[in-house]
Structure formats: structure tokens, C-alpha cells
Amino acid sequence: MDGASHPSVRSTCPYCGVGCGVKLRADGAGGLSVKGDPDHPANRGRLCSKGHALGQTVGLEDRLLTPHVHGTKASWDEALTLVAQRFSDTIAKHGPDSVAFYVSGQLLTEDYYVANKLMKGFIGSANIDTNSRLCMASTVAGHKRAFGTDTVPGTYEDLEQADLVVLTGSNLAWCHPVLYQRLAAARKERGTKIVVIDPRRTATCDIADLHLKLKLGTDVALFNGLLAHLGKTGALDAQFLKTHTSGIDEAITAASADDPATTGLDPADIARFYAMFAATERTVTVFSQGVNQSTSGTDKVNAILNCHLATGRIGKPGMGPFSVTGQPNAMGGRETGGLSNMLAVHLDLETAEHRTAVQTFWSAPRIAKRPGLKAVDMFQAVAEGRIKALWIACTNPAVSMPDADAVRAAIKGCDFTVVSDITGQTDTARLAHVLLPATGWGEKDGTVTNSDRTISRQRAALPAPGLARPDWAIFTEVGRRMGWQDAFDYAAPSEIFREHAALSGIAARLGRDFDISGLADLTDADYDALAPTRWPVTAARAGGRFFGDGRFFTPDGRARILPVRQRAPAAKRTARYPFRLNTGRTRDQWHTMTRTGLASRLARHLAEPFLQLHPQDATALNLHPADIAQVQSPHGTALLRVLISDDATLGAPFAPIHWTGETAPAARIDTLIAPACDPISGQPESKASVIAIERF
């Protein structure tokens, strides 16, 4: 069959949380043509540079095509039997908490569901965590504290219907480009005012009416100042506060104790921002990793939510706090309970009634009774020998975890490590005792959920190469071989999805927000044809916003407005380490470049790892453009090309996260990052480690 005669397949981009729809057509020679899907509500045909280059990333270079055991090719039967045996033996000898899964926001919902079920319901531990811990765990914790559930109240359309959009800790232009395009188009059409809050000037500032270049880590002081201002100027919604919330007085008292001058901003700019917010009913505040990746990330989230709750600006057209997720299926992971402190379908591990409901539904022999290890603690437990069997799926923690050299050493020293991935060439895969070949994007079938709760199908347009299998099938096979044949008797992702949807109906009856029970009876054909669908999906309701009726998921139905205070980042600057390191993504690369590194056109944007330095810092360090800087932290060293720019923050240079041991051995940024975490969310502070810089 030639390329033209291959059918067009509708699927979803595997990169950021915008979740753009794509139309794929196989060319008959292993390649794919990729176009934006004009019918997908997230992108309406648009794609960014990464989405356009997807076709260049599906070749079989470096693909893992067969299982390996101790570096030697093996059959699936040999590899799976060994994995099941080693996990069973370890559990029998050392208990269920001696094993762990570390998974990924790039797994599909069906993969996540099976892995979580195996760990929490059958192994009986909650030691399953995900790289989404590094991405949006603080948002989950902040949502749960305020709303009682991890609920994203609004939709993408709200950004287009708002009169003011505040972007904080979000370089939307590079990290969520299609949502940025939608916002820019709305601004052109209706004159939306845009405020960007970011310690450095980013591409997103191109459409900003006001850029607040605040001191790194001072977001709580800024939003606390806003809450106090709203209180002083009569901009609160007294009726909404009285009927639908609790805690406003304590929150305003705490907020008033912080000084917005801590931000280092011009008081006139602060006043302008506060006046814009106070005067604009239709306001959306978008927040992302600049808020989440902090030792006070959860408090930052609640400081933002407080301002929306205090003004009643939530759950209505064009208004609300809006978290944008970094990964394509971070939301699906949250829905299936892929974080170690969640159960499944937004139920709580700590609530006995919830545990019983899930255990009964799964007919599980046991159920985890307490939260498991969060990512940083999990690898610490590996290093200390408390985790003796580890399965890493679809992610590369030897590069992407904070204190990455220590994490690499921990994985290397683990008694038994399994890696399932599309390639055996990552820094992590090289350390595995057993390598299991997984199917990749373009070959996988299942669903993902984007940042505005829209569930989309990923559909296979290419055959599985070699012996590669879908992740859900690999977890299923291990579950069966560990003795739970009936519970893991899935033949297709549609069966898993129906079970997940049915379980969500039970969660809804227990007062949870996540309810897709209206999809529990999909036939295989319905599942295959499923159009993008925003949850909740019940017999009575489809999509829409949450909280428009003022009812929240707390025991008393009221949203909690929380007293929070500004705190400095955990690491202290010293004479030895006088700078802070800000980190993040670039426009055209993705995570550790496992896929985007294959597309030559994407390397044209920024071809090598760099350190973006403020001119005054460069002068003080006697560094010049294109010099090589040696960057040292208490945890590691990296060599980076010097870029000098006014966009950078004085005293807090920026470096991208993407380059790995393969592509640039000396530029693994996460070797520099301290493993300090938010005490509530467990999310690491990836943007404020202390460093020293000198010419190499």
C-alpha cells in the first residue's frame, strides 16, 4: 500500500498538556505525515514546532526491539517470568513496601490504571510515583486543600473569554505554544489585557501589557499583597465569601503580614497590577512550573486560588485559576491515582471508606493503607537499600531527577531494576537488569487527558516494531504471572478504560469530582471512535466548568481560603554559591530529548546547552558571549555555553533541562539541583538551587 492509500488516523500530540489533536497518515515506509486536527477542540488545526516535527521522530534509530536480561537478548517469556519472580520473591522476603514503580506523565491512562491497580490493590503498597511529581504535584495539593478535590475549574475557552489573563510562572509561548496562540488571537480580537509574572523576560512577554520581573521565589508575597489590596479596596465578593467559602479573615490577616516589596518590583507596577485585577471581573490566572517547582509551591498555588475565591471569580465564563500541565497525560495520571499519595479516580488513600470501595471494586486481596514514597524519597530509599526491586516505565530519572548523579548511583546499586521504554539508550535504561521494549507514540492505543479535562484518544498509525508491546500489556502480563490472572485479564485498552470509567461512578457516589461513568458502557467501536470529551461525563452532564454553583468537594461544601506566608527558597546563597539557578524548557525540545533529539529541524532553534546570564553578572564574572561557564552546586557540575541577555534575572541565570549524558555529558542540569521538596506536595524545588559560576 503506498502512502496515499493509508487511512488518516486521528490521534493526540505526545508532548505538552495542551493536548493538540493530530491527523496522521503512514507513508508506507515507516514514516508518518502529521497535520493539526481542525476538529480537535484544543487546537482547532494548529500545531507548534514540536507537533509539526512529530513525523521525524518515529524512525527506529535507537529503538529497543526485544527484551534484554542482563544485557543479553531474551524472549518475552524469560523476561516477564524473571520480573514477576523477582518482585514476588522480594515482597515475600521484605514486604510490599520493598518494591516500587516509577512511571510517567507520558503513559496513557490505560497504562497508568493497570500499573496503579497492580501496585496499590494487589502488591498492597502505594510505592508508585511518577515524573509528574516534578511537574504539578503542588497544584494537586493546592487544589485539594482549597476545593477538597484536585479539580481544574475552568476550560481553555475561559482564556479566550477573559478580559485579563495573568500568567505566572508560565512561559506559555514556549511551553504551551498552541494555547499561547489562542490567547494571542483572542487578545487581537477583543483586546485582552495580559500580565506576565516571571523573574526573567520570556517570549511570552511579547504579548504582555505588563511584565512583573519579580525576584525569584517571591510569588506568595505578590499574591498575598493582592489579597490584602482586594480586602482594603472593597473588591471582595461578600456574598460569595459568606455562602461558599471559609477562612477569609485568617487568610487576609496572614496576607497583610507579608510585604509585596519583598518582590523587588517597582511599587507603581505592583499598584497597576493590583488595580487591573481588582477592576476586572473576567480574570483568569494561568500558572505552571514556576509556581509548582518550589519548596513553597503548594502555598503559591493557594495564594493564587485565594484571590479568585475571595472575588468569587471561579467557575464562570472567562474567570478562574487555571493550571497548565507540563506533560500530555499528567491529568490522566492524577485521575487514575498514579501519584503515591492518591488512590484512584480522585479517591483518598487516607479515607477508609474510599479504600474499601476501591478494594471491593477490584476484588483485590489487599489495598495500600498509607501513602507511598514520593519521587525524591523513593530514590533515596533505593539508595539506602530499602527499595530492592524497582520498575521504571517511560521516563529517564537518571537525568531528570534532582541530584541526578545520586539518583543514577542509587539505580545502579539497586538489587533489581526493570526499565520499560522505547529505547535502551537512555542513561537510565543502561542501568537496568531487565529491559522491556514498549511501543511508542504513533504505535499506541489509549486515551490521555489534557489540561482542561478533555479526554482524547491516541490511536496507532504504525505497527509495533520488533517485539515491542504496549505498557498496559506489559504490566498486565506481570500481574498475571504474579498470580492475579483474573484481575489482569485485559485483552485491549478499551476494557481497561471501561473499568476505569465504571470505578469513577463509585467515586462520584462518594462525593468526588471525577466522574466519567457515562463512558463505562462504550462498545469497542464507540471507544475506537471516541471524540475528544471533557469530563465530567455522566448520564446528566457533559463537560463544562466546575464550581459555577458555588459547591465544592469539602465536607461542608465550602472552598477553603488558606492563610499562607511568603517563604524564601530552601537553599541559602553563600559566598561559595552566590547565584541561584533557574531552569526550564526551550521551545523546540522536550524533556531529555529521547524523541525531539531525533528531529534535525528542532535542533536549529537552540542547538546546545547554555547558561543565560544577565549582563551585569557576566561582567562581574568576566564572561563573554560563547565562553564556556563551569557551573557548580553542592551536588554537581555542568559546563554550559554562555549567552548574555537583559532577559535574564540578575543573580539568577537560566539553563534548559533537556541535554543528557548522551547528547552533552557535561550538561546534565539536574545534577546541579538540590533534592529539597515542598513539605506538602513533595515536589522538588527545581528553579532555585544555589550555584557558583566561573570561566572553564
Ligand code: SF4
Ligand atoms: Fe504538541 Fe503542545 Fe505543541 Fe500542541 S502545543 S502541538 S500538544 S507540543
